[in-house]
Every structure is written in C-alpha cells, then in structure tokens.
Amino acid sequence: MTNWLPDLTAGSGPLYQRLADSIETDIDRGVIDAGAKLPPQRDLAYDIGTTVGTVGRAYQLLRERGLVSGEVGRGTYVLGQRAGGITQDLLVPDVSAEGTRYIDVPRDKLRFDSTAAPDIGQGAIVADVLSRTAQDHPHEISSYTRDFPDRWCEAGARWLSRNSFRPTADTIVPTLGTHAAVMAAIAALTTPGDYVAFEHLTYSQISRSAGLIGRRTALVASDGEGLDPADFERVCAQKHPKMVFLMPTAKNPTLVTLSATRREAIARVAREYNVILIEDDLYGDLTDDPTPLLAEYAPERTIVAGGLSKSVAAGIRGGWLSCPSAYRHRIRVAHKMMTGGMPFLLAEVNARLVLSGQAAEIRKRSIAEISARIAIVRETLAGFEFKAHDKVPFVWLTLPDPWLSGTFKNACLEHGVLLDDEDEFRAGRSEQVFHGVRFGVSQPRQRKDIAEGVAVIRRLLDEGRAGYDSFS
DSSP: OOSSOOOSSSSSSSHHHHHHHHHHHHHHHTTSOOOOOOHHHHHHHHHHOOOOHHHHHHEEEEEHHTTTTEEEETTEEEEBTTSSSBBTTTTOOOOOOOOOSSOOOOOTOEESOOOOOOSSHHHHHHHHHHHHHHOOOHHTTTSOOOOOOOOHHHHHHHOOOBHHHHHHHHEEEEEHHHHHHHHHHHHHOOOOOEEEEEESBTHHHHHHHHHHHEEEEEEEEEEEEOOHHHHHHHHHHHHHHHEEOOOOSSSSTTTTOOOHHHHHHHHHHHHHTTOOEEEEOTTGSSSSSOSSOHHHTTTTTTEEEEEEETTTTTOOOOOEEOOOOOHHHHHHHHHHHSSSSOOOOHHHHHHHHHTTTHHHHHHHHHHHHHHHHHHEEEEHTTTTOEEEEETTTTTEOOOOOTTHHHHHHHHHTTTTTEEEEEGBBBBBOOOOOOOEEEEESSSSSHHHHHHHHHHHHHHHHGGGGGGOTTTO
C-alpha cells in the first residue's frame, strides 16, 4: 500500500488497540481494499512513530477479529469482503433468510415450534377489556398516540418487578412486545458497524434483526452454566462490543440459568469495558428463581425487557423495558421510528390487564397449564436426556447418537410434528455443534395433542435413524 496512514486521533485505550480499530474502520469504509497488503510492520512503525512490537500486536488483533491473514514471508493481507464492507469471516448471520422456520406453516401439523402463552380462556377477558377501552377512549383510538399516560409506565414497572428488582415508572418505555423493546435499545444506543455480543445459541431473531440495521454479531462461548465470563472478557478486549444480549434466567433454548457468581462476573466485565447489558427476562418472569437479576449487579448499564407474550397473550403485543434514565428518551424515539409508534388501544389494554391484576391471574393459570404439559413430557421421555422447567413452555432435548439436529427436525415434520433444530437459535456462524432440538408445549390446544406429539418424538428416539426414510 502507498500513501496511507492510520488515523490514531480517535478512540481511547492502548496505541495498538487504536491502531487496529483505525485499520478496521478503513477496511469497512473501503479505504483499504479486499486483498490489499498492509504495510510491513517495521515501515508502519517508523511512519507513526512507535515500535514494531506495537504494530505486531495490532496486526495480531486484526487477525483475531477475522479481518486479515498473515502469511510468513509475504506479509499481512485484508480478507475478502461482502457488499457493505463487512468481511466474510466476521460472525454475521445471514439476514437475507427468515431463519429455519416456515413463513407459511404447513397445515395439519402439531405446532411444537411456538412458546406463546397457552390458550386458557384469556380471550374472553381480553375482549372485555378491549370493549371497555374503546368505550372509554374513542378519541384516542381514532388518532395517533402523542402522549404516554403515567399508568402505562406504572404497569411496566409492576410487570418487570421480580425478586429485589423494583424499577420505577420513570425508567419505563412501553413497547410492542419484548422483541421490539430490545431492538429499540439496540437501534438507539449503537450505530451501524458496532458489535453486539450474543451467545452461540440464543433467541437468534435479535441478532438477525440487528444485522438488518447494520450491527455486527460477536459470539461469546457458553458452557453448561451459561455464558463464560472469561470468554466475554476476551471478546470485549478484541471486538469492543457496545452491547451484549443475555437471557440470564431460563435461557432460550437451553434453559440454563446463570448463577449469581457468573452474573456478578459479567457485570464486572461489562463495567470494565463499558458494555451495555440487555437482560431479556421474558421467560425468567415465569419462574420462581430467586437469583438477583443482572440489573441488580450493574443498574447503571442494564436494560431489562419483558412482556406478556409467554404468560398472558402473545397477540396483544404487550411489552416494556426498564433502562437507566439517560437512555429512556432515545429508546422511546427509536421505538417509534422502528415500529411506527405505540398504538393507544394495545398499550391501554395491556396496562389495564396488569394494573387490574388480571394479567397476573392469567399468568398463574398459564403456568399451571404449562406445568401439566411438562409433566406429560417428563413421563413420556423418561430415560432420554433433556432439560425442562415446570413453569417454562419449552424443552431442550439432547439427541442420542446418531441423530443430527436438522435430520431429527425433518423426521418429526414427516411424522406431523413441527419443532426447531439448533440452527434456529444460532446467533451467527459457529463451529459448535450441540446435537439438540427445542420443542414448545404451549401452542397445541389440548393436552392430548401434547401427548400425541411427544409420543412421536419418543418413537423416533427409540427407533433411531432406521425409523426415518429421507427418500420418501
């Protein structure tokens, strides 16, 4: 390369880190082309007035980020690029795809691919609240929502409260569900090109959605106890993510719950590297787990999101987030820009359900129904390895040899059951293989449908691959 020097005036931290960040920025902007050879370390060190060791550390950091490759005797070269300046080796999901699920669901299949709240008759309650809301607020329903009544935020503060976490109404933003809450936070507090960190397996629609608005995915390793704080620190040091998305309690899809020790360690790393924590407590809200929320360890940088979809009713799109006060206005504006605005009718209905206590009662009944269905799973799949929680509407099944996750999904589909393989939950390209599938128990109307579907799963597990003909 000729006539190129990095801009080291921006950013903070050690010189090698700023040098790597500057080179990465110029690669993304197209200033440094794909396939270009970076200056020899000795030459660049002389040009910017530093040591060869400093440049070497910067080049090594770029290699760890997947941006360059080093060839002994030939130099350091920029890897190939995609349109938009993002290198092929970055861990970015294929946002052109809709995931692994059908856009139009095949008919006559048992829906074990959903975890929406079970139908326990809440439709009649919602209908009554809808009717009274329309009668009480005809003008507001006919117009756009300009103001957020205090009661909407009070409802969010009440619904998100769990254990010792007690957010105040002035920290709440009402949203169109938990997904919209998380995406509004990402859009408001990061910029295109920023990294957002995810576990290898998680609620991957957030990483896909973040990719659609130009955010990059950085993957953090997990083990049987959840996200690994040491690997989180490594990713923070190498890729400088602005945010990390976590489901600390009853994580989707593996049902792992982070210990207090790990939550404390994650909060420490986030504080050291100035990373914002997004805590999705959608499933945690169903449990009685006493572990303090992540927000209690790092309240100044944690956003807690939750809603009604898994416990009350998914169709009314009830959601809220609690955030540090400095973020609230930006997130509320971002939510409006991302969704078109909060509809008065839904926000009012959700608030009335919560403040009246009806939502809590529906949740109680939903949990009882989920528990009865999980009991069917435990009895039917006895002897096989799986994780389940009596109050959470899905199961993580570890497949015995020789089953592969995708093959088992296809076999279940052929036998009339829709479930999710592990690829549905991959936040990005990963070499890790888990040999697992997730199936939900809340969507089928009756318990006998659960028994029928789980019996299919059991029969396939018993028969092994011999019970599945992929040529039919």
